[in-house]
Amino acid sequence: MNNNLLEVRGLTKSFGALLASDDIDLEVREGETHAIIGPNGAGKTTLISQLAGNLLPDRGRVRFAGEDITALSAPARSHRGFARSFQITSIYRDFTALENVMLAVQAHAGSSFRFWGSARAERALQEPARRVLEEVGLGARTGLPGGNLAHGEQRQLEVAMALATRPRLMLLDEPVAGMGAEETQRMVGLISTLKGGKTIILVEHDMDAVFSLADRVSVLVYGRIVATGTPEEIRTNAEVRRAYLGDEVAA
Amino acid sequence: MNSRTRAIVLATGLAVLAAVPPVAGLLNQPFYLDLVRRIMIFAIAALSLNLILGYGGMISFGHAAYLGIGAYAVGVLAHYGIDNGFLQWALAIGASALVALVIGAVSIRTSGVYFIMITLAFTQMLYYLGISVEEFGGDDGMRLAAKSQFGLIDLNDGNAFYYLVLAVLVLFLFLGHRLVNSRFGMVIRAARSNEARTRSIGFSPYPYRLAAFVIAGAMCGLAGALLVNHTAYLTPEFMNWTRSGELMFMVILGGTASIAGPVLGAFALLLVEDALSGWTQHWQLILGPLLVLSVLFFRRGLAGLLFGKNE
Structure with a gap:
C-alpha cells in the first residue's frame, strides 16, 4: 500500500513523571534519509533506542517491512536489517579496528557456536571487514586497538x-x-555516499549536516513530533522556528 | 613480547614441570612431587574459572561446586565398588556440566553483584547437601575406597599420576587457547567488553555465556576427579566458599587476560602459602597483605609482568 520501510504508531514511553516519547507517529520511506532534530532532552535518543530494540515502549507499535517488530529484541532486529550507531561511542576498545568490524560481520555470517578454528584467521570475516573499513576511510588503521583511535575515527x-x-x-x-x-x-561525506542505497534515520544537532543530508526532517519537542517535512518546509515552519530553530537561526 | 618469546617462556615452564619427578626422586623429597601435583590440579580449576571470569566477565563465586561434584562422582562410584576410571571421570565431567547448565541457566539472567551472590548460594546449597548425606561421611567426609583404575596408567604410582595431571593441564591450556580465539570465544569476550554493542550487531549473549559456563564447569569437574584421587579423601570442604574464593584469587593474581595466567596464579598463591605456613602458624597474617599489595600493583596479574601485552 505504500513504500514505508518503517512505521511507528502511538509510541509512548515515560520514565516516572517524564514523558520521553509522547504518542509518536513516524513513517520512514524505503531509501530516504530521515533526520530527527530537536532540542536537548526532546527524547531523540529514547526514540532511537526504542526503534533499535534496546528499550521497550510502554505503548504503541513499530512495523518494519510490513512486520510488527514491537516486541523483538535488539539482536533479532539486527537480523532483520537494523543497525545502530550510538551517541556515546560504543566500540570494543581492546579489540583492533579490524576485529571490531569482523565481529559485526561474524554476527551475520553463519553460526558462532564454533569452538576450534581461529576467528581472526577466517578470510570470510576479514575480507568484508577490510572492505568496510576502506569504505569509511579507516583502511590504514585496521590494526590499532579501538581505544587508541582518535575520537573522529572511533565515530x-x-x-x-x-x-x-x-x-x-x-x-x-x-x-x-x-x-x-x-x-x-568527512563524516557527512561518508553518510552521503550511503544515501539512497540504505534507509537512514539520522539524529543530529548539527543543522548544516542535517540540511545537507536529509530528504525529510521530523522535529521532536518534549517527546512529541511537532512537524515532518522536507528540509525547506521545516526551515520555514513557524512552529518549528519558535520551538527550536529560532535560537539557532538567530545565532 | 612477541609470540615466539612467549612460546619459549611457556616451553621452559613446561620443561621445569616435567623435570619435577626425577629431581624430587634424586633429592629423595617426594613431598615436592605431591605439592606440585596438587598445585597443577588447582591450576586446572583456576584455568577453567578464568574462561568465564576473565574472558566472559562472569564473576562466579561458586566455582568450587564443580571441584566437589567431580570429586563426589569419583568417590561415590568408588564407594559402591565401581572403580573404572573412564566411567568415573566421564561421570565427573557429565555431572558437572549438567549442574553448571542448571546453575548457569538461572544465574546468567542476572549480572553484577546478583550473579556473584547467586553462584555463591548455589554452591553453598551443594556444600550443605554434602554435609547432610551421612552415607558418604557427612561433614567428616570419607576415604576414597580406591583410586580410579585406568588399566595402563596406575594412579598409585606417584610419577605416573603426576604426568597424567601435567598432561591434562597442557591439554586444557591448548583447548583454552583455541576456545578463546574461536568465533565462540570472540563472542563471549565481546559481550564482556561491551554488551550493548554486542546486542546491536546481532548477538544475543545469553546462549554463548551459558555454553561457556557449562564448558568451564565440565573442565573444573575433571579437576575435582583429579583432586579426590590426589587427596584419596572425599570431603564437602572441596565445595566450601573459601575454596571458590581461592580459585578466584588465583585467577586475579595470575592475570585474567591470558590463558596461562591462572596457572601462574595457582603456583604463586600455593607456593607462598606453603612457604609461609612452614615458617609460622600465623601465615595468613602475612599472606593477606601480600595479596592486597599484589592486586594493587600488578593490575594485570603475574602474566602481565611475564608476558607483557595480552594475547
Whole structure:
C-alpha cells in the first residue's frame, strides 16, 4: 500500500513523571534519509533506542517491512536489517579496528557456536571487514586497538560496524557529535555516499549536516513530533522556528 | 613480547614441570612431587574459572561446586565398588556440566553483584547437601575406597599420576587457547567488553555465556576427579566458599587476560602459602597483605609482568 520501510504508531514511553516519547507517529520511506532534530532532552535518543530494540515502549507499535517488530529484541532486529550507531561511542576498545568490524560481520555470517578454528584467521570475516573499513576511510588503521583511535575515527568505526551487518535501515545517533570541522565534513561525506542505497534515520544537532543530508526532517519537542517535512518546509515552519530553530537561526 | 618469546617462556615452564619427578626422586623429597601435583590440579580449576571470569566477565563465586561434584562422582562410584576410571571421570565431567547448565541457566539472567551472590548460594546449597548425606561421611567426609583404575596408567604410582595431571593441564591450556580465539570465544569476550554493542550487531549473549559456563564447569569437574584421587579423601570442604574464593584469587593474581595466567596464579598463591605456613602458624597474617599489595600493583596479574601485552 505504500513504500514505508518503517512505521511507528502511538509510541509512548515515560520514565516516572517524564514523558520521553509522547504518542509518536513516524513513517520512514524505503531509501530516504530521515533526520530527527530537536532540542536537548526532546527524547531523540529514547526514540532511537526504542526503534533499535534496546528499550521497550510502554505503548504503541513499530512495523518494519510490513512486520510488527514491537516486541523483538535488539539482536533479532539486527537480523532483520537494523543497525545502530550510538551517541556515546560504543566500540570494543581492546579489540583492533579490524576485529571490531569482523565481529559485526561474524554476527551475520553463519553460526558462532564454533569452538576450534581461529576467528581472526577466517578470510570470510576479514575480507568484508577490510572492505568496510576502506569504505569509511579507516583502511590504514585496521590494526590499532579501538581505544587508541582518535575520537573522529572511533565515530567512523561505529558506522563501519553498523555497515558491516549489511543493514536495510541505519539508525545513526549524532554521528558528528564532538567532531571538529574537518572530521565533520568527512563524516557527512561518508553518510552521503550511503544515501539512497540504505534507509537512514539520522539524529543530529548539527543543522548544516542535517540540511545537507536529509530528504525529510521530523522535529521532536518534549517527546512529541511537532512537524515532518522536507528540509525547506521545516526551515520555514513557524512552529518549528519558535520551538527550536529560532535560537539557532538567530545565532 | 612477541609470540615466539612467549612460546619459549611457556616451553621452559613446561620443561621445569616435567623435570619435577626425577629431581624430587634424586633429592629423595617426594613431598615436592605431591605439592606440585596438587598445585597443577588447582591450576586446572583456576584455568577453567578464568574462561568465564576473565574472558566472559562472569564473576562466579561458586566455582568450587564443580571441584566437589567431580570429586563426589569419583568417590561415590568408588564407594559402591565401581572403580573404572573412564566411567568415573566421564561421570565427573557429565555431572558437572549438567549442574553448571542448571546453575548457569538461572544465574546468567542476572549480572553484577546478583550473579556473584547467586553462584555463591548455589554452591553453598551443594556444600550443605554434602554435609547432610551421612552415607558418604557427612561433614567428616570419607576415604576414597580406591583410586580410579585406568588399566595402563596406575594412579598409585606417584610419577605416573603426576604426568597424567601435567598432561591434562597442557591439554586444557591448548583447548583454552583455541576456545578463546574461536568465533565462540570472540563472542563471549565481546559481550564482556561491551554488551550493548554486542546486542546491536546481532548477538544475543545469553546462549554463548551459558555454553561457556557449562564448558568451564565440565573442565573444573575433571579437576575435582583429579583432586579426590590426589587427596584419596572425599570431603564437602572441596565445595566450601573459601575454596571458590581461592580459585578466584588465583585467577586475579595470575592475570585474567591470558590463558596461562591462572596457572601462574595457582603456583604463586600455593607456593607462598606453603612457604609461609612452614615458617609460622600465623601465615595468613602475612599472606593477606601480600595479596592486597599484589592486586594493587600488578593490575594485570603475574602474566602481565611475564608476558607483557595480552594475547
